[in-house]
Amino acid sequence: MSTRERPAAGRSHVPSVAANGADASHRTPPDRHGEILDAALELFATIGYRATTMAQIGDRLGIRGPSLYKHVASKQEMLVEIMAGMMTELLRRQRAALDAGGDVRERLERIVAVHVQYHAEHRYEAFVGHREIDSLEEPERSRILELRREYESNFRELVQEGRERDVFHTSSDRWSSYAILDMGIGVSAWYNPAGSVAPDELAATYADFALRMLT
Amino acid sequence: MSTRERPAAGRSHVPSVAANGADASHRTPPDRHGEILDAALELFATIGYRATTMAQIGDRLGIRGPSLYKHVASKQEMLVEIMAGMMTELLRRQRAALDAGGDVRERLERIVAVHVQYHAEHRYEAFVGHREIDSLEEPERSRILELRREYESNFRELVQEGRERDVFHTSSDRWSSYAILDMGIGVSAWYNPAGSVAPDELAATYADFALRMLT
DNA sequence: CCGTCCGGCTAACACTCATTAGCCGCGACG
DNA sequence: CGTCGCGGCTAATGAGTGTTAGCCGGACGG
Incomplete structure (x- = not known):
């Protein structure tokens, strides 16, 4: 099955920008929270919510599963x-x-x-x-x-x-x-x-x- | 949500009767294999395959999860x-x-x-x-x-x-x-x-x- | 009456995972 | 140049769960 499509034009609505800490706007890719949701969305859609693991979502971003918790509260x-x-x-x-x-x-x-x-x-x-x-x-x-x-x-x-x-x-x-x-x-x-x-x-x-x- | 509908008129096709041991036709409800598939079907439909546990399927029949393996090979x-x-x-x-x-x-x-x-x-x-x-x-x-x-x-x-x-x-x-x-x-x-x-x-x-x- | 085996049961195993704890490099800012 | 904290990492925890092993009561066939 084809995975990886849409380079990054994922979810474009949702709380739009803020929602996490506060002034996120420097280091590392600007919006990690959004990137994570995009990766999660693609996985939820292709293999299902329950079948998707935090580790897989992390893989899409090149980080480990537990690191996701620095940006999101839970799956x-x-x-x-x-x-x-x-x-x-x-x-x-x-x-x-x-x-x-x-x-x-x-x-x-x-x-x-x-x-x-x-x-x-x-x-x-x-x-x-x-x-x-x-x-x-x-x-x-x-x-x-x-x-x-x-x-x-x-x-x-x-x-x-x-x-x-x-x-x-x-x-x-x-x-x-x-x-x-x-x-x-x-x-x-x-x-x-x-x-x-x-x-x-x-x-x-x-x-x-x-x-x-x-x- | 409403669970439990259709008293027993579940799956009516599928390998129809045989497929298990051989002459199953005495003790206990005639077709345990079929009953299990019916229970599984209802659960798969209402809460999903991955979310359904063997124990839940067993519950529908009043037996324990592991007992199912006497009638089916696997989930x-x-x-x-x-x-x-x-x-x-x-x-x-x-x-x-x-x-x-x-x-x-x-x-x-x-x-x-x-x-x-x-x-x-x-x-x-x-x-x-x-x-x-x-x-x-x-x-x-x-x-x-x-x-x-x-x-x-x-x-x-x-x-x-x-x-x-x-x-x-x-x-x-x-x-x-x-x-x-x-x-x-x-x-x-x-x-x-x-x-x-x-x-x-x-x-x-x-x-x-x-x-x-x-x- | 005795052996067989069907169909249940409990215990235990082997994983898989979400989530938490605690550590640390490094860039930004004073 | 020091420190602060963001954002990673690894290790550990704890719950959930498919499946296997091994035990046993009782009904049927002889």
């Missing part, structure tokens, strides 16, 4: 940071797509495109975000699930609105919104960023699939 | 048996759907319905089958992946045939077949057998989604 905390950042960012983009206005059709097209584009561009975050929910310990697990529920609701409600306005025709708002969501989620499992397909092209195609499905 | 072998059985059965049903003939449209409708119905009725097998592929050790992992590739190819080729006959219209055989596959796979993650929705009803609806997407 679990890394997962929390990755998953919370992922879900928060996804929701943020979805809200922006909804707030951009337009008729139901346009809004649906937009949130599907955002959904798919995110799952292609950030396939590791997305993949981990869906696969490792049960690896989260309890206060956070429920918090993330709550965000996910909101994300899904926005889809369902939009489909419902479209159906009520007689723009969409579907036998079930719930099933069709799940179908649309799931086909986008699937992208994170097979999309290859090294291929020649641009994420926005894929997103547009999937938005079209969704509209065809609903009209 | 890994249970996973192999479950996943190979799942993929084999899925392919068997798909082939039957294709062999039933009819025009492209009918055949597509049928393999989508089979796909979705299986993912609803056997959601644990399906869920584990997709999530735990990388938990398989190497000779088997590739074997299963090969079956999966064949399964996916059958979808893609049918879509392609439809497009060439000008029955379907899609910008990409590959993307649209992945979209259809993935929306069906998603079913195994959310379908609730305790609800009032019949798997065949869901299957018919999804088959309709797929056709709408392609025409």
Whole structure:
């Protein structure tokens, strides 16, 4: 299997910069915390959270496992940071797509495109975000699930609105919104960023699939 | 989360009966091997292969972890048996759907319905089958992946045939077949057998989604 | 009634890992 | 030039867990 892709363009949201000591901005690579999360993310995505060891994460950076604790509190905390950042960012983009206005059709097209584009561009975050929910310990697990529920609701409600306005025709708002969501989620499992397909092209195609499905 | 559902109607394919000693057919519950696989399946699906311990599987049957070794060779072998059985059965049903003939449209409708119905009725097998592929050790992992590739190819080729006959219209055989596959796979993650929705009803609806997407 | 062996049990082994403790080189800053 | 602490390192701890070894009760076949 191909490991090592994306030289360093990993997680680009998440607490962005600070979160550790204080003024980190001199010696060694500027942002060790972020580098560690990137390495962890790639491993969580390719071999799974439980299968990933601290030593493996360290290897990616050329340091030993225990040294990671100078930058992160625990393995679990890394997962929390990755998953919370992922879900928060996804929701943020979805809200922006909804707030951009337009008729139901346009809004649906937009949130599907955002959904798919995110799952292609950030396939590791997305993949981990869906696969490792049960690896989260309890206060956070429920918090993330709550965000996910909101994300899904926005889809369902939009489909419902479209159906009520007689723009969409579907036998079930719930099933069709799940179908649309799931086909986008699937992208994170097979999309290859090294291929020649641009994420926005894929997103547009999937938005079209969704509209065809609903009209 | 709800554990314990389906009283005992678990894995219904897999080497069916024999495979262990020889004439097992007297004392204690008839088929211990099968009961163990059922318990393992449910745990693999709900908490994951690596997170499942032999002791937990034993608990479901009221026996200790080490006692399981009187019936199965190893934890890994249970996973192999479950996943190979799942993929084999899925392919068997798909082939039957294709062999039933009819025009492209009918055949597509049928393999989508089979796909979705299986993912609803056997959601644990399906869920584990997709999530735990990388938990398989190497000779088997590739074997299963090969079956999966064949399964996916059958979808893609049918879509392609439809497009060439000008029955379907899609910008990409590959993307649209992945979209259809993935929306069906998603079913195994959310379908609730305790609800009032019949798997065949869901299957018919999804088959309709797929056709709408392609025409 | 006796031997066999099925299918359970407990104890023990051999690892694997996350995490903690404690040590130290070295660059920055006074 | 001294010291401070960042960010590495090694060693150790302690828990978890797949699997093996060896014991034993009881049901069945003779």
